[in-house]
Amino acid sequence: MNRRRLLQTSALLTAGTILPKGLLAWTAPPVASTNSGKVRGFVDQDILVFKGIPYGADTASTRFAPPVRPQPWTGIRDCLSFGPQAPQPIHARQDRSTFAPLDAASPVNSEDCLHLNVWTPALDHGKRPVLVYIHGGAYSSSSSNGPVYDGVRLARRGDAVIVTLNHRLNLFGYLYLAELAPPSLSDLFRDSGNTGQLDLVLALEWVRDNIANFGGDPSRVLIFGQSGGGAxxxxxxxxxxxxxxxHRVMTMSGQQLTATTPEHATATAAAVLKALELTPSTLDSLRDPGKVSMERLVGALHAGHYYGPVHDGRTLPHDPFSPEAPSISANVPMILGNTHDETRLLIGASNPALFSLDWAQLPAQLEHYRQFLGDLSTGSIISDYRSWYPAYSASDVFFAVTTAFRSWHGMVIESERRARQNGPTWVYNFTWKSPVDGGKWGAPHTIDIPFAFDNLEFAASMTGTSPDAQRLASQYADTLLHFARHGDPNRPGLPPWPRYDLTKRPTMLWDSPARVEDDPRGEERKLIAKAPYIQPGT
Structure with a gap:
């Protein structure tokens, strides 16, 4: 939130990256075996930590193609610090979730970005649940190389194995070139629109093949992610x-109903080629870093409208959650959640004036988000919200409306489609409000990340570190761990949390205290159902 806080967090992380504190007192660093070779880690508060383990080869050698496993190595490889982040612009290196840098002052961009990190209590084949976190930043930016994603406390808390990872982003992972490639190159680029997703598949294959050597159970793997990670x-x-x-899924403020159509993805790819002064006949030069550098590709990112998964009929044969929930994962237990005030950060962080709107300004500001409002008039929407929430200011209504129509709507649809499928599904809304800045942020986008990892100290500029906040973090993290272990979030100390259904719509409200309500904000839910949902970006 301020320069002092940013510098403090940066210093903390830099120290942890350069000289892991557990390494000072540990005379025999832990060594684990993988299918590519042995890796050496360090100890942090009795948790064994391995950072920067390669799960794939340098993607400079597989540009716009599926990843491949790394070359095996001999001896023992030191895995003591995070691997590079995926290529991205400098301005994308700020993690707004905690208003703190993700990593050291000068994070390393590299196409050699397929690395993962493991935190484990022991290397004893202990059959612990495995929690694999996929970072947000849409599909274009960020990384897992940040203190808020540190797995020490979560691994200790639940006797669990925690995994975080990096993968290809933006045009490196989602540039659909298949329909521009000449016949002679078509096989090389046929999966180019989803290589970032295929990186994630390779990482999960690594978990399947290796996690038992790190004390984890490959048959109890939870994937979870926030924002773009949830998507x-x-x-x-x-x-x-x-x-x-x-075998379990939790999405936090991250939905993906539809993927990009080949038509729109091809238009983006054509714009990128034009920015690079290339044509389909010279497309093969893209695959050669000696001809088209990583930096040149990063410089062409601005030409594309959106980078994300493509409904290509191959890697992604169907839209993820349209027109129904995916049948191949119908039996996988799933938790879906959003925060109560998503857009106070998503939109408000870059436009402070939105926090001081008057009623005359409100309609015009809402019109900027017309694509999400459908044919509903802003006047009628404002009238409804003022009748439901008479204490709301004009700014409160702006953030409530944009949160409901832009962010919450997709989660409601996914929840309904899972319920119709009878898939084991639980729904939550994170309603605990940040105490900082006089409470202006409410329960914003990303606030649930430090609660999930039980890492409030790294997000204190947003969460504070009060006993009340820590109680909620303990409850939230314990529920996540129980879900990972048992495939059901219900546990002692938690109010009974029924599966989501279309009759009562039971929803866990993560607040102080946590409680379950049937169809909270039901009037808002009925209103947003009148507008067609458009996947942001697509």
């Missing part, structure tokens, strides 16, 4: 290549 999880649920590689 990636939803997309994996519809990918045949990912079937059987995970």
């Amino acid at each position: 990636k999880c939803a997309t994996l649920m519809s990918m045949p290549a990912a079937a059987g590689l995970f």
Whole structure:
């Protein structure tokens, strides 16, 4: 939130990256075996940590193609610090979830980005549940290389194995070139629109093949992610290549009903080629870093409208959650959730004036989001919200409307489609409000991340560190761990949490105290159902 906080967090992370504190007191660093070779980690608060384990080869050698496993190595490879992040612009390196840098002051961009990190209590084949976190940043930016994703506390808390990872993003992972490639190159680019997703499949295959050596149970793998990470999880649920590689799912403010159509994805690819001064006949030069550098590709990102999964009929044969929930993952237990005030951060963080709107300004500001409002008039929407919430200010109504129509709507639809499928599904809304800045942020996008990892100290600028916040973090993290272990979030100390259905719509409200309500914000839900849902970006 301020320069002092940013510098403090950066210093904490830099120290942890350069000189892991557990390494100072540990005379025999842990060594684990993988199918590519042995890796050496370190100890942090009695948890064994391995950072930067390669799960795939340098993607510079497989540009716009599926990833391949890394070359085996001899001896023992030191895995003591995070691997590079996927190529992305400098301005994308800020994680707004905690208003703190994701990693050290100068994070490393590299096409050699297929690395993962493991936190485990022991290397004893202990059959622990495995929690694999997929980072957000839409499909274009960010990484898992941040303190808020540190797995020490979660691994200790639940005797579990925690995995985080990096993968290809933006045009490196989602540039659909298949329909531009000449016949002689068509096989090389046929999967180019979803290689970032195929990286995630390869990472999950690594977990399947290796996690037992790290004390984990390959038959109890939870994938979870926030924002774009949740959307990636939803997309994996519809990918045949990912079937059987995970056994529970939790999405946090991240939905993916539809993927990009080949038509729109091809238009983006054509714009990128034009920016690079290339043509389909010279398309093969894209695959050669000596001809088209990584930096040049990053510079062409601006030409594309949206980078994300493509409904290509191959890797992604169906839209993820349209017109129904994916049948291949119907029996996989799933938790879906959103925060109560998503857009106070998603939109408000870059436009402070939105926090001081008057009623005369409100209609015009809502019109900027017309694509989500359908044919509903802004005047009638405002009138409804003022009648439901008479204490709301104009700014409160703006953030409530944009949260409901832009962010919450997709989660409601996914929940309904899972319920119609009779898939084991639980729904939550994170309603605990941040105390900072006089409470202006409410329960914003990303606030649930530090609660899931039980890492409030790294997000104190948003969450604070009060006993009340820590109680909720303990309850939220314990529920996540129980779900990973048993495939059901219900546990002692938690109010009974029924499966979601279309009659009562039971929803866990993560607040102080946590409680379950039937169809909370039901009037809002009925209103947004009158507008067609459009996947943001697509």
